[in-house]
Amino acid sequence: MGWAFACAPPLAxxxxxxxxxxxxxxVASLSxxxxxxxxxxxxxxxxxxxxxxYTVGVxxxxxxxTFAAVIPLCGWLRARAFGPVEFLLxxxxxxxxxVVGHALRVVWSPYVPGFAASWLGIxxxxxxxxxxxxxxxxxxxxxxxxxxxLEAARQLGSGTGxxxxxxxxPMAAPALAVSAVLIFSSMLASFSIPLMLGRGSxxxxxxIDVYYRFGQHGDFETASALGVVSYVLAMGAALVYVxxxxx
Amino acid sequence: xxDGLPARRGLGGLTARIxxxxxxxxxxxxxxxxxxVWSLAERWTYPxxxxxxxGFRYWSRMLTADFLDPLKTGLGIxxxxxxxxxxxAVPLGYALARLRFPGRTLVLLAxxxxxxxxxxxxxxxxxxxxxxxxxxxxITGVVLVHLVGGLVxxxxxxAAVFRAMDPALEEAAHNLGASATRAFATVALPLAxxxxxxxxxxxxxxxxxxxxxxxxxxAPFVTTLPVYMYTASQGYELQIASVTALVLMAPGAILLLLxxxxxxxxxxxxxxxx
Numbered sequence: 169m170g171w172a173f174a175c176a177p178p179l180a181x182x183x184x185x186x187x188x189x190x191x192x193x194x195v196a197s198l199s200x201x202x203x204x205x206x207x208x209x210x211x212x213x214x215x216x217x218x219x220x221x222y223t224v225g226v227x228x229x230x231x232x233x234t235f236a237a238v239i240p241l242c243g244w245l246r247a248r249a250f251g252p253v254e255f256l257l258x259x260x261x262x263x264x265x266x267v268v269g270h271a272l273r274v275v276w277s278p279y280v281p282g283f284a285a286s287w288l289g290i291x292x293x294x295x296x297x298x299x300x301x302x303x304x305x306x307x308x309x310x311x312x313x314x315x316x317x318l319e320a321a322r323q324l325g326s327g328t329g330x331x332x333x334x335x336x337x338p339m340a341a342p343a344l345a346v347s348a349v350l351i352f353s354s355m356l357a358s359f360s361i362p363l364m365l366g367r368g369s370x371x372x373x374x375x376i377d378v379y380y381r382f383g384q385h386g387d388f389e390t391a392s393a394l395g396v397v398s399y400v401l402a403m404g405a406a407l408v409y410v411x412x413x414x415x
Numbered sequence: 416x417x418d419g420l421p422a423r424r425g426l427g428g429l430t431a432r433i434x435x436x437x438x439x440x441x442x443x444x445x446x447x448x449x450x451x452v453w454s455l456a457e458r459w460t461y462p463x464x465x466x467x468x469x470g471f472r473y474w475s476r477m478l479t480a481d482f483l484d485p486l487k488t489g490l491g492i493x494x495x496x497x498x499x500x501x502x503x504a505v506p507l508g509y510a511l512a513r514l515r516f517p518g519r520t521l522v523l524l525a526x527x528x529x530x531x532x533x534x535x536x537x538x539x540x541x542x543x544x545x546x547x548x549x550x551x552x553x554i555t556g557v558v559l560v561h562l563v564g565g566l567v568x569x570x571x572x573x574a575a576v577f578r579a580m581d582p583a584l585e586e587a588a589h590n591l592g593a594s595a596t597r598a599f600a601t602v603a604l605p606l607a608x609x610x611x612x613x614x615x616x617x618x619x620x621x622x623x624x625x626x627x628x629x630x631x632x633x634a635p636f637v638t639t640l641p642v643y644m645y646t647a648s649q650g651y652e653l654q655i656a657s658v659t660a661l662v663l664m665a666p667g668a669i670l671l672l673l674x675x676x677x678x679x680x681x682x683x684x685x686x687x688x689x
Binding site: 171173174175177178179181182184185186187188189190192193196237241244248250252253256257258259260261262263264265266267268270271272273274275277278279281296299353356357359360363364375378379382383388391392394395396398399402405406408409410412413414 | 428431432435436439440442443444445446447449450453459461462463464503504506507509510514516520522523524525526527528529530531532533534535536537538539540541542543544559560562563566570624626627631641644645648653656657660663664667668670671
């Protein structure tokens with residue numbers, strides 16, 4: 169029975185502060201003034217359809233940037249371990265999200281004002297923060313590929329670029345797919361980085377919309393419907409985690 | 416692990432290394448260095464490429480209550496969160512690693528959900544519920560919201576620590592007549608101390624840097640450094656925000672430099688979530 173005592177307090181906290189609010193937001197998204205209704209989703213569709221597309225686009229661009237930088241670098245590091253570069257790649261892991269947002273705002277502001285809050289500015293900042301995680305996952309996967317395959321390709325005259333493209337990437341495809349899903353979902357749900365980068369004109373990231381809908385308009389129901397849309401969009405990450413446990 | 420082909424070891428290899436290092440340094444260190452420049456820029460107006468006046472005026476503001484109060488609040492919250500999370504996570508991590516009980520998979524799943532769900536809408540709902548219970552805008556409320564993330568880190572690292580430990584040691588204690596509790600307390604627990612320390616550092620750092628939950632639940636009365644930094648940057652006090660950003664980075668930087676060898680890859684992936 170010891171396990172029951174061990175599980176009870178942390179589960180109670182998790183239930184109270186996380187699971188219960190998830191339920192509350194699901195119910196609120198489907199109701200208004202005590203009645204069941206789809207009006208909140210209708211409002212999301214009317215006011216925020218463009219922002220949903222924008223968010224998916226920025227997250228896709230951010231993920232693409234991350235992997236475009238990390239795949240060649242990790243392929244190169246797989247061929248020759250080079251401590252200093254590997255160390256630098258890990259640095260973003262230790263920099264908090266808010267700090268990343270602020271740093272990538274002020275680095276551009278004296279030279280390209282307004283860039284930080286543009287879609288590309290957000291994508292670049294998100295990619296910067298996720299470099300560390302992507303490098304860690306990918307380098308692990310690349311180092312798991314058996315040396316004999318690489319040796320054979322090198323004997324046939326392939327350079328690092330071809331070895332990466334034709335052997336490392338295909339053989340590490342499952343790990344690559346998992347890290348892509350996790351990074352894309354994290355970017356979709358990003359809040360502090362776009363908030364710190366500032367509000368540009370035009371479309372906004374989804375979490376910024378949720379924050380202002382809840383905080384400034386006091387419209388918890390529509391904010392919850394937006395939230396539920398984000399739960400659905402980030403479902404890929406949930407599935408990855410479920411598979412990891414049940415396997 | 417050196418390259419197989421001798422031709423690549425020479426000058427070409429060296430150039431490639433220097434080029435890769437320069438590129439990585441530019442991309443990674445560049446934005447962080449701009450924080451340093453901004454924190455020292457007493458006057459920097461567009462379109463000047465470099466600050467017109469440099470100095471330590473904004474750093475000296477660190478000594479005022481504006482800055483010290485959020486720092487103290489944040490440190491206090493992080494200390495409470497770390498203790499509470501580990502008190503919960505050590506027994507639970509042990510149970511998850513060693514025992515097979517009904518609902519074990521569900522418990523594991525419950526402690527992964529906060530990673531998989533977008534946090535902001537959930538914390539917005541939590542804030543509304545906290546208003547009804549009088550927890551919004553209180554330290555207790557912020558501690559509770561930090562505990563969600565803190566527990567996820569602590570439970571998973573502690574489960575990994577106990578799983579990596581050879582069960583034969585505890586079985587030997589059993590065979591010598593020790594009860595399950597005694598075997599845990601006298602054999603497993605002392606062996607887990609390095610893991611507990613690593614886990615505690617992770618949770619402490621997470622709590623210190625946590626922004627989203629603190630902004631929502633803590634407003635308007637509880638201000639920690641990340642929230643202070645956000646407020647400063649909203650008021651276009653970019654220098655104050657940059658000083659705060661550098662201070663916020665310090666614990667993570669120390670951990671990265673000191674513990675790179677100690678921290679295992681699975682702990683490192685958790686840092687990506689901060």
